[in-house]
Amino acid sequence: MKDKVLTLLVEHNFPKLRALLSEMNPADLSVLLTEIPASTLTVVFRLLPKDLACETFVEMDADSQQHLITAFSDPELKEVLDKLFVDDTVDIIEEMPANVVRKILKNSSPEKRVIINEILNYPENSAGSLMTVEYVSLHKEMTVSEAFEKIRRDGVNKETIYTCYVTDGKRILLGIVTAKNLMLAKPEDLISDLMETNIISCKTSDNGEEVAHIIEKYGLIALPVVDNENRLVGIITFDDAMDVIKEETDDEFMKMAAIQPLDQNYFKTSVFSHSKKRIVWLMVLMLSATFTGLIITGFENALTALLVSFIPMLMDTGGNSGSQSSAIIIRGLATGEIKLSDFGRVVYKEFRIALIVGVILAVVNAARLWLLNVVVYHNPDGLVREMLVVGITLIATVVTAKVFGCCLPMLAKKLKLDPALIASPIVTTLVDTTTVLIYFAVAVNVFGF
Amino acid sequence: MKDKVLTLLVEHNFPKLRALLSEMNPADLSVLLTEIPASTLTVVFRLLPKDLACETFVEMDADSQQHLITAFSDPELKEVLDKLFVDDTVDIIEEMPANVVRKILKNSSPEKRVIINEILNYPENSAGSLMTVEYVSLHKEMTVSEAFEKIRRDGVNKETIYTCYVTDGKRILLGIVTAKNLMLAKPEDLISDLMETNIISCKTSDNGEEVAHIIEKYGLIALPVVDNENRLVGIITFDDAMDVIKEETDDEFMKMAAIQPLDQNYFKTSVFSHSKKRIVWLMVLMLSATFTGLIITGFENALTALLVSFIPMLMDTGGNSGSQSSAIIIRGLATGEIKLSDFGRVVYKEFRIALIVGVILAVVNAARLWLLNVVVYHNPDGLVREMLVVGITLIATVVTAKVFGCCLPMLAKKLKLDPALIASPIVTTLVDTTTVLIYFAVAVNVFGF
Numbered sequence: 001m002k003d004k005v006l007t008l009l010v011e012h013n014f015p016k017l018r019a020l021l022s023e024m025n026p027a028d029l030s031v032l033l034t035e036i037p038a039s040t041l042t043v044v045f046r047l048l049p050k051d052l053a054c055e056t057f058v059e060m061d062a063d064s065q066q067h068l069i070t071a072f073s074d075p076e077l078k079e080v081l082d083k084l085f086v087d088d089t090v091d092i093i094e095e096m097p098a099n100v101v102r103k104i105l106k107n108s109s110p111e112k113r114v115i116i117n118e119i120l121n122y123p124e125n126s127a128g129s130l131m132t133v134e135y136v137s138l139h140k141e142m143t144v145s146e147a148f149e150k151i152r153r154d155g156v157n158k159e160t161i162y163t164c165y166v167t168d169g170k171r172i173l174l175g176i177v178t179a180k181n182l183m184l185a186k187p188e189d190l191i192s193d194l195m196e197t198n199i200i201s202c203k204t205s206d207n208g209e210e211v212a213h214i215i216e217k218y219g220l221i222a223l224p225v226v227d228n229e230n231r232l233v234g235i236i237t238f239d240d241a242m243d244v245i246k247e248e249t250d251d252e253f254m255k256m257a258a259i260q261p262l263d264q265n266y267f268k269t270s271v272f273s274h275s276k277k278r279i280v281w282l283m284v285l286m287l288s289a290t291f292t293g294l295i296i297t298g299f300e301n302a303l304t305a306l307l308v309s310f311i312p313m314l315m316d317t318g319g320n321s322g323s324q325s326s327a328i329i330i331r332g333l334a335t336g337e338i339k340l341s342d343f344g345r346v347v348y349k350e351f352r353i354a355l356i357v358g359v360i361l362a363v364v365n366a367a368r369l370w371l372l373n374v375v376v377y378h379n380p381d382g383l384v385r386e387m388l389v390v391g392i393t394l395i396a397t398v399v400t401a402k403v404f405g406c407c408l409p410m411l412a413k414k415l416k417l418d419p420a421l422i423a424s425p426i427v428t429t430l431v432d433t434t435t436v437l438i439y440f441a442v443a444v445n446v447f448g449f
Numbered sequence: 450m451k452d453k454v455l456t457l458l459v460e461h462n463f464p465k466l467r468a469l470l471s472e473m474n475p476a477d478l479s480v481l482l483t484e485i486p487a488s489t490l491t492v493v494f495r496l497l498p499k500d501l502a503c504e505t506f507v508e509m510d511a512d513s514q515q516h517l518i519t520a521f522s523d524p525e526l527k528e529v530l531d532k533l534f535v536d537d538t539v540d541i542i543e544e545m546p547a548n549v550v551r552k553i554l555k556n557s558s559p560e561k562r563v564i565i566n567e568i569l570n571y572p573e574n575s576a577g578s579l580m581t582v583e584y585v586s587l588h589k590e591m592t593v594s595e596a597f598e599k600i601r602r603d604g605v606n607k608e609t610i611y612t613c614y615v616t617d618g619k620r621i622l623l624g625i626v627t628a629k630n631l632m633l634a635k636p637e638d639l640i641s642d643l644m645e646t647n648i649i650s651c652k653t654s655d656n657g658e659e660v661a662h663i664i665e666k667y668g669l670i671a672l673p674v675v676d677n678e679n680r681l682v683g684i685i686t687f688d689d690a691m692d693v694i695k696e697e698t699d700d701e702f703m704k705m706a707a708i709q710p711l712d713q714n715y716f717k718t719s720v721f722s723h724s725k726k727r728i729v730w731l732m733v734l735m736l737s738a739t740f741t742g743l744i745i746t747g748f749e750n751a752l753t754a755l756l757v758s759f760i761p762m763l764m765d766t767g768g769n770s771g772s773q774s775s776a777i778i779i780r781g782l783a784t785g786e787i788k789l790s791d792f793g794r795v796v797y798k799e800f801r802i803a804l805i806v807g808v809i810l811a812v813v814n815a816a817r818l819w820l821l822n823v824v825v826y827h828n829p830d831g832l833v834r835e836m837l838v839v840g841i842t843l844i845a846t847v848v849t850a851k852v853f854g855c856c857l858p859m860l861a862k863k864l865k866l867d868p869a870l871i872a873s874p875i876v877t878t879l880v881d882t883t884t885v886l887i888y889f890a891v892a893v894n895v896f897g898f
Contacts, residue, residue, distance in 0.1 A: 023647055025647075025649065025667065027666050027667050148632065151632055151633075152632065152633055155629070155632065155633055156633060161628075161629055161632060162611050162628065162629075162670075179610075179611065179628050179632065180604065180610055180611075183597065183600055183601065183604060183610060183628065183632075184600075184601055184604055184605060198472055198474075200474065216691045216695065217476050218474065218476050219687075219688030219691065221611075221670070238668075238687060238691075239668030242665045242668065242687075242691065242694075245691075245694075246665065246784070249698050250780060250784070252702075253701075253702075253705070253776055253777075253780045254776065254777065254780075256702070256705065256706075256776065257705075257769075257772045257773050257775075257776030257777070258769050258772070258773060259773050259776065259777065265786050266777060266781050266786055266787060266795075267787075267791075267794065267798075271798060271801045271802050271805065272805070274798070274802045275802050275805040275806050275809075278770075278773050278802065278806055279805075279806050279809055279810070281769065282766060282769055282770060282773075282806060282810060282847075283809075283810065283813055285765055285766065285769055286762055286765070286766050286810055286813070286814060287813075287817060289761050289762030289765050289766075290762070290817065290821075292758075292761035292762065293758035293759060293761065293762060294758070296754065296757055296758040296760075296761070297754045297755070297758045300754040303752060303753075303754055303757055304752075305745065305746045305749040305752055306746070308745055308752055308757050308760075309741075309742035309743070309745040309746045310742060311745075311757075311760055311761065312738050312741035312742065312745070312760065312764055312881055312885060313735055313738030313739070313741065313742060315761055315764060315765075316734055316735070316738050316764075316768075316877065316881060317731060317734065317735050317738075319765075319768065320706075320707050320730065320731055320734055320877070321727075321731060323706045323707070324706050324707060324708050324727050324731075326706075327702055327703065327705065327706030327708065328702075328703065328706070328708065328715060330702075331699060331702045331703075332715050335695070335699070337714050337715060338715055338716075342716075345716065346715075349715075349716075349720060349723070352720045353720050353723045353724050353727065356720065356721070356724040356728075357724050357727055357728050357731060360724075360728055360732075361728070361731060361732065361735055364732055364735070364736075365735060368736060368739065372739075398731075428765065428769070432761055432765060436761060
């Protein structure tokens, strides 16, 4: 596809190119446009049919958008902006440098500018900052056919017409009517009889991610956003909710792996900013490993090859057991499946799981040692002592690891910190330290190594 | 809420209870119903208004559904089943034991039974198994008003009427018309003039998760599913897509943390099955740590407290660097942001990131050693040698870890294996082994420890 476009560009075969591009959909086009040389971007973009051009513009990444906006003549930009939904315009503005923002605002209609500024004032990631104000509002005295007329009149540039909002003179949200209700009703039916009055809505100040999960949970096409007086101020549509959830998940993944979330996609992020995003936690964890080092030097006299050879295995098992628990809890907290009030239940459950897992591992490890020492090396001396030291440490480690692993994320959440970001690295450090400590304590004090 | 319901139950105040429940929405009701004693479930369920009852039934977990189905009289079950969409019925059937399945099929209409069996024949997680057959189909010769009539006639029990599908006599998919197009068009307009002919669709055999991501990417309300002759066989709606994506993400999280995905939610899963899901990888990783152990005993003579004390720090840094890369690649592969064809680019990028990160870590660690030995212990002997051994190992470790971390997921994908499931554990093992190996090799061979 890309090559086709490039060849047509070289041949200056614009009619053919235009036809080709017009067949594509915005999502794919936006990707294609980032792949062609920036110099040709504006030329290609100008070939697109107006509507397609705008839909594509919305989907493009900030760099290309900025490139285009700067290249656009004011009338050109005006034309694009007039076609954009307010929420998309705001998303774009949030990514742009001041001079570009000025150019955008200068070319938006005065009314739109007012709304944009309103939305920009909502805290980042709040429902208010996600919403759009292009919704269909009806009055409860209307008949279905009157409603249809109104939709026909101003439906064209509404983000969705499938859920219509019934408001009174003061913009108070009274109910919702779906397009399905309308299409299945008789023309003379009254909106007040059709409307659903027990409404799921959110406040402008609500957390955007939680709102997105509500939309997902109830499978809504759009969710109304109201202010503290229950006046309808906007709606959030399911596709925007899907985007929020996808971004949230991406971030969670990164955080779980001790990476600070990326602002752009993998390839657009430079090697240096990638390094920056990763070095922070690596450094913290490396320095925190000083403790483990100190503990080991503390047990200098016990450092036989035998004991030392188990350190990696014990640390890995501890680390993995811990991250198993923290991952499952962090995810549960994110999706709302696990609540802070479940603390007791969770800890008790993880404790029992840890016991079972720990004992099994200890037994399997004993078997492994027997194989290695008796069958392979024919040297059973001190085998039982070995089995016991390592076995006891394994059980103790798995239990502490899993208890830390489930407590810390919930503690972080309780302290309004980000469980994924805070918990997982701390779990690693704690688990490593305790593992080594338990190990040598048991070996030296209990079994006199 | 729950307590309210229970008290009303005890007081046998059913009218009040009915009124209370009728105000709730299916998603919340389904949760509530799992929380009340199973014995009361059927009673409460029977209080619900028919439609609400069915919508709630769909949202409930398998256990409660099975409980109800067994409690239902045949006519009762029939009534519920008649109101269900085929795709929901199929989802339920897939969770039920044979005898319950028989009861369900016995009470579904013959036509429905045929469709159910068809859908059950599609491979699990295929688009075919996700789709529903309740869609609105139109003919291209129809006028808008005729289309409206048809929708009014059979729209009631369609899963969505917002995207209508234009098919010919042979059910070949010709185009799609959105309810928006219809509502904004003139009654006499022809469907053939309104319909969008360049359609995004999927095949029954396509992978369900990929299809869900298409729906997410394009923000579609529904995606048409066609067979190999391009005949329309069903549609997949955005809410089902959202569910698929959520489940996929849950699984990915678990796999990344070396847990086998759970079949039910955290609390419904018993301690034993939790243990089973976690023990597998812990065991594999524990046993694989045998190598690290062997390597260490191999360097018996080099095991000074000094050298040993760095092992945990080096292993942690290696493990974390590796999981950073594997996590970011696994996620990228899952969302389609990274493709197998990007292999070279990815490896090169990760390599450069690793170099930068590794060098910085080495320097910071050198500083840490200087602080510890010179400032704290006033004992600078062999400090430089220490710095070099640990520094070189750090850089080598981070580089190998990150290269393994990005190669293995892509390799797994290439071999049609699950990147998350296979890659992350193997990365851990490989990295641990190489870290220890590099460390002692450098220490002994280069710096004669």
